[in-house]
Amino acid sequence: MNKGPGVQWRRRFTTLALTLILPLAVVWWAFPEGLTPWRSAAIVTAWAGTALLVVNLLLMVRQPHLARLLGGLEPAYLWHHRSGMAAYLLLLSHPLTLAVDGWFEAPHRAWEILAPWAQSWPVWLGWLALVLLMFGLATTFALRLPYRRWRGFHFALGLGVVFGLAHVYVLLGEVILLLLLIVLALLALGWRLIASDLGVASLPYRVSQVTRQVPGMIEATLTPAATALAVTPGQFVLVAFGDGTHFRGCGEYHPFTVSGVAEDGTISLAIKSLGPCSQHIQAMEPGVRVRLQGPFGTFLQESAMAPQLWVAGGIGITPFIAALRAQPRTRHTTLIYLFRRAADAAFLEELTDYANNDPHFILHAVETGKMPADFPHLLQQVDELAQHEVNICGPAPMVNALLPHLGKSGVDPEMIHYERFDFR
Ligand SMILES: Cc1cc2nc3c(=O)[nH]c(=O)nc-3n(C[C@H](O)[C@H](O)[C@H](O)COP(=O)(O)OP(=O)(O)OC[C@H]3O[C@@H](n4cnc5c(N)ncnc54)[C@H](O)[C@@H]3O)c2cc1C
Numbered sequence: 498m499n500k501g502p503g504v505q506w507r508r509r510f511t512t513l514a515l516t517l518i519l520p521l522a523v524v525w526w527a528f529p530e531g532l533t534p535w536r537s538a539a540i541v542t543a544w545a546g547t548a549l550l551v552v553n554l555l556l557m558v559r560q561p562h563l564a565r566l567l568g569g570l571e572p573a574y575l576w577h578h579r580s581g582m583a584a585y586l587l588l589l590s591h592p593l594t595l596a597v598d599g600w601f602e603a604p605h606r607a608w609e610i611l612a613p614w615a616q617s618w619p620v621w622l623g624w625l626a627l628v629l630l631m632f633g634l635a636t637t638f639a640l641r642l643p644y645r646r647w648r649g650f651h652f653a654l655g656l657g658v659v660f661g662l663a664h665v666y667v668l669l670g671e672v673i674l675l676l677l678l679i680v681l682a683l684l685a686l687g688w689r690l691i692a693s694d695l696g697v698a699s700l701p702y703r704v705s706q707v708t709r710q711v712p713g714m715i716e717a718t719l720t721p722a723a724t725a726l727a728v729t730p731g732q733f734v735l736v737a738f739g740d741g742t743h744f745r746g747c748g749e750y751h752p753f754t755v756s757g758v759a760e761d762g763t764i765s766l767a768i769k770s771l772g773p774c775s776q777h778i779q780a781m782e783p784g785v786r787v788r789l790q791g792p793f794g795t796f797l798q799e800s801a802m803a804p805q806l807w808v809a810g811g812i813g814i815t816p817f818i819a820a821l822r823a824q825p826r827t828r829h830t831t832l833i834y835l836f837r838r839a840a841d842a843a844f845l846e847e848l849t850d851y852a853n854n855d856p857h858f859i860l861h862a863v864e865t866g867k868m869p870a871d872f873p874h875l876l877q878q879v880d881e882l883a884q885h886e887v888n889i890c891g892p893a894p895m896v897n898a899l900l901p902h903l904g905k906s907g908v909d910p911e912m913i914h915y916e917r918f919d920f921r
Pocket residue numbers: 642643644645733750751752753754755767768769770771772773774775776812815917918919920921
């Protein structure tokens with residue numbers, strides 16, 4: 498979830514500080530003395546890159562407390578991507594700076610350093626790590642792969658880190674700093690693989706009801722098998738659907754925002770078919786076993802007594818329906834709900850009922866067809882817009898199109914929050 502610029506800058510600073518603290522400490526500790534400038538640079542880039550790679554692993558740990566510290570899972574992933582790219586560039590510059598150092602000794606030394614066949618197997622490990630890292634980064638940034646295939650390729654990055662650490666260990670031996678980095682990396686990788694991906698840190702639920710909301714979207718009610726997660730409207734959970742009598746789950750964890758939270762611990766999820774796994778989930782049946790991790794996110798934690806403007810695009814309606822179901826509105830709330838066709842508009846009847854019965858709640862349901870929403874016209878219908886706190890949930894292009902209009906209407910940027918259903 499994104500908050501206003503002031504909050505964003507504070508968070509960015511905290512995350513940046515947390516990202517840099519380990520690499521800076523490591524470089525300070527390992528800073529070489531008495532070497533040529535290029536050789537020193539090569540050593541500094543190697544240590545800084547290795548430490549940043551370990552930070553990168555720590556940032557992919559899906560742990561609710563850690564995510565909260567970093568301002569949410571989405572910013573943590575953003576910094577996971579940034580630190581991964583920065584670590585790769587630093588590590589790539591390590592052999593290049595070594596080659597420049599060799600060049601000053603004799604030009605053929607530079608070539609020897611860069612030619613893998615002239616090297617020993619520990620150096621090969623380093624090159625292998627770089628190739629794996631490059632492959633993992635390319636499949637993340639250059640291609641828009643389906644989640645399952647992307648995840649498979651993304652494991653190359655984990656392997657790249659292991660080979661990279663092995664390369665340094667074989668060359669340097671048991672240096673205390675290196676051992677510390679190896680332990681941290683193994684803890685992060687182990688946590689992510691065992692606790693998160695294999696679901697040891699997750700809680701068991703069972704699907705108790707399935708309703709078909711609109712074509713291509715179901716709503717599943719999940720009942721806790723033991724302890725329930727403490728979820729509030731606006732938050733999301735990571736969910737892996739398992740097997741039922743006829744249904745075979747895809748088994749991997751996907752993020753879904755809760756569409757309902759009951760006092761007995763039951764939660765509801767509205768799931769739209771957007772790709773292979775979410776399409777498969779449309780065949781869900783009661784009795785299916787489910788594992789849940791979380792909760793994550795701070796969306797809809799309304800900060801002020803200001804009137805609320807909610808803007809939902811398509812399946813982005815889920816946090817708002819959860820809030821309306823939880824309790825009647827206590828402050829004035831306007832919901833602009835955008836959808837392409839009336840047949841696709843999930844929960845429309847229920848929302849109309851709330852609007853008819855709750856004096857604090859106004860609904861503008863807008864069928865946009867294939868055209869982009871006419872935001873100037875829609876925003877004119879909100880009285881005293883500049884006084885509102887605005888919460889937006891929907892596809893990134895919708896959020897991006899709306900933000901400038903809110904700015905022009907005088908809404909305080911600190912009072913604009915948005916959630917995009919898209920991160921990896
Ligand atoms: C915070 C958050 C809340 C969400 N809430 C809902 C919701 O309430 N209802 C709903 O229907 N959908 C929601 N989504 C989107 C949902 O997670 C994806 O539609 C689903 O994971 C698609 O997976 P797939 O294998 O079917 O499709 P793919 O072809 O793999 O992906 C289709 C789209 O979903 C995105 N996606 C796929 N897997 C993931 C993943 N593990 N993490 C993040 N994004 C992914 C892809 O980037 C792509 O844009 C939410 C996403 C996020 C990040």
